[in-house]
Amino acid sequence: MGAKMLAEAMGMKALLYANWERLELAEVPEPQPKTGEVLIRVGHVGICGSELECVVQRHPRRKPPLIMGHEFAGTVVALGEGVANLSVGQKVAVNPFVVCHTCRWCRLGKSNICERRQLMSMHRPGAFAEFVAVPAENCHPLPDHADTRLGAMVEPVANAVHAVRLTGQVLPKRVVVFGAGPIGLVCAQVAKAMGAGFVVVVEIAPERLAVARQFADAVINPAETDFLTEVQALTDGEGFDLALDAVGRSQTRRMAVDAVHPTGVAVWVGLHDDETSLSGMGIVYGEKxxxxxYAYTDDDFAMALQLVVGGRVEVASWVQEFPLDEGVEVFWQLARGEARHIVKALLRP
Known part of the structure; x- marks a missing residue:
């Protein structure tokens, strides 16, 4: 058997989204890097809430059979033809968005809304596997001191970087973040890292509130206190300059708008609900x-990497990792709400 045939015959373990509501640990062919691509041995890969939701709700954008997993980092083990900017053995964090660079939005620097964007774990195979082939241009080298556990968290942080940067060059002084899940926790830290003077996190789950207290100046549990009364007390009656909703429910979106003062900004990051009703008068009269x-650009991803590996966004204390062999069980525990003690799960192939 020739070298090429031997390589094609090799298999790897993967967490396969095999059919609607069915995940399984499977043996699948090992991918081979095409021109301009590299083969990555996956070191760590995060389970994203969007992946949990798509399996539970049978979201049509992720169609089985599919290997999911878009928050990942690993080691380059093979180079496709034409790759000169990376080397075998190099550790990288991978931006999972593949964009065209030529559409209107890419030319305007908004590649996150590229007309032809493809997301690994949705339109292309993801990293719930031992290996994944990715475009070399999507790889961001990790410094020697950073492991792939940190690298896998760059993608969630990039979402927060993008959300905060949308508010302009000068970050507002007072910021409120809704949700202390992974995105909410990194939103709070990114806001601090980018200059916020006072950050408050809103959450109802006690386990997550405990984690949020590490990074916030104050927390609010709206299940135990009147939310707007707390907002007034914490902001000297003025309201917040910026609200970041990392939950995406109609209720939290409305709360975000209510929490900011006139001329304030409410940024919606979470994707839970499609429709939300708002009081238009309050927005108009207050010029809110x-x-x-949505997501991030490659520049946002690069900034997120610097924040994570530089220790300005801390993730190690609240991330838990599991072997890929336990991936099916962990995935379903999270999807069914049976693992509230796990804030963020990483799989280790």
């Missing part, structure tokens, strides 16, 4: 701004 935030 409601801003959507």
């Amino acid at each position: 701004r409601v801003q959507g935030s």
